[in-house]
Amino acid sequence: MNNDFLNKIKAVAIGHAVADALGVPVEFSTREELRKKPVTDMMGYGTFNMPKGSWSDDTSMALCALDAMGGEKLNFKKTMQNFVKWCYGNQYTPTGFTFDIGGTCRTSIAEYLRNPDYKTCGPKDERSNGNGSLMRIYPFVIHTYLLDTDVKTKLTLIYIASALTHAHKRSKIACAIYAFIMWELLGENTYPVPKEVILKGMVKAKDFFDSDPEFCEHYKKLFQKVVDVDEFLKHGTISCIQNEDCISSGGYVVDTLEAAIWCLLTTSSYKECVLKAVNLGSDTDTVGAIAGSLAGATYGYEQIPLSWREALIGREYIESLCDKAFAHKIK
Numbered sequence: 094m095n096n097d098f099l100n101k102i103k104a105v106a107i108g109h110a111v112a113d114a115l116g117v118p119v120e121f122s123t124r125e126e127l128r129k130k131p132v133t134d135m136m137g138y139g140t141f142n143m144p145k146g147s148w149s150d151d152t153s154m155a156l157c158a159l160d161a162m163g164g165e166k167l168n169f170k171k172t173m174q175n176f177v178k179w180c181y182g183n184q185y186t187p188t189g190f191t192f193d194i195g196g197t198c199r200t201s202i203a204e205y206l207r208n209p210d211y212k213t214c215g216p217k218d219e220r221s222n223g224n225g226s227l228m229r230i231y232p233f234v235i236h237t238y239l240l241d242t243d244v245k246t247k248l249t250l251i252y253i254a255s256a257l258t259h260a261h262k263r264s265k266i267a268c269a270i271y272a273f274i275m276w277e278l279l280g281e282n283t284y285p286v287p288k289e290v291i292l293k294g295m296v297k298a299k300d301f302f303d304s305d306p307e308f309c310e311h312y313k314k315l316f317q318k319v320v321d322v323d324e325f326l327k328h329g330t331i332s333c334i335q336n337e338d339c340i341s342s343g344g345y346v347v348d349t350l351e352a353a354i355w356c357l358l359t360t361s362s363y364k365e366c367v368l369k370a371v372n373l374g375s376d377t378d379t380v381g382a383i384a385g386s387l388a389g390a391t392y393g394y395e396q397i398p399l400s401w402r403e404a405l406i407g408r409e410y411i412e413s414l415c416d417k418a419f420a421h422k423i424k
């Protein structure tokens with residue numbers, strides 16, 4: 094059981110990093126361009142001229158968080174210090190070179206250097222709702238899954254984790270919705286995890302936020318159109334948007350979450366899910382990474398294609414950080 098769960102954590106981390114690396118060479122490509130020449134395998138170079146298997150900020154910042162874990166409590170201060178080492182010191186990178194830093198992340202890290210208070214460094218304004226906290230939230234979601242406490246307390250920690258770089262409520266809710274889904278997936282120990290489990294997580298998120306104005310206004314499409322949660326509650330059927338033209342895949346946190354969940358629900362393997370995510374275009378690596386972490390938890394480590402795992406730079410390092418952060422916590 095111990096090893097099974099640790100393997101599942103690695104499926105999330107490697108699922109995330111592999112899909113990040115699939116998206117890196119084509120980040121900012123349009124959907125039209127990718128329709129003509131879709132990504133079908135791990136490639137090198139392209140947008141950032143990085144070698145095959147290179148992951149970007151999504152994975153780097155998740156590794157900063159994993160490397161700050163291991164104690165009983167989350168160490169947000171150490172997480173911020175690790176973000177500084179990444180942003181200014183080229184650490185937590187696949188090739189010793191930091192690239193692809195998001196604007197809001199850069200602002201938060203610079204603010205932390207000016208005034209080292211992790212509670213105040215993330216911008217709170219509405220314009221600061223890119224996907225930069227959602228893309229690196231999974232280590233905190235795994236940590237909170239393992240805590241023996243109530244949902245509210247767990248979400249308070251998820252919110253602090255988001256707010257290190259993204260403190261607006263919309264970004265925090267995106268991380269919370271992701272957490273509700275991932276917590277359900279982490280609770281399953283056979284593969285593939287049925288799609289109903291993903292919907293169960295969404296129902297819990299909907300119930301929790303119920304009448305929250307920010308949730309009702311901005312996550313309506315995700316819960317009514319991307320997948321119809323009421324239809325699921327009434328009839329147990331999973332009904333998703335079938336036309337990808339209705340799915341945006343840019344850097345706005347709401348769009349990214351919608352795209353990742355849509356890819357997860359409309360495909361039936363890890364490979365199919367992450368290729369669909371990357372080939373939506375625009376923020377290919379981040380939509381891929383978020384979909385990939387969820388698909389890792391849904392299909393398991395072995396279903397991540399071996400050739401992709403082998404091509405991933407620093408796979409053993411990423412897995413060693415998972416061991417360091419969580420092995421001692423799993424009973």
Ligand SMILES: [Mg+2]
Binds near residue numbers: 149150193379
């Ligand atoms: Mg990136």
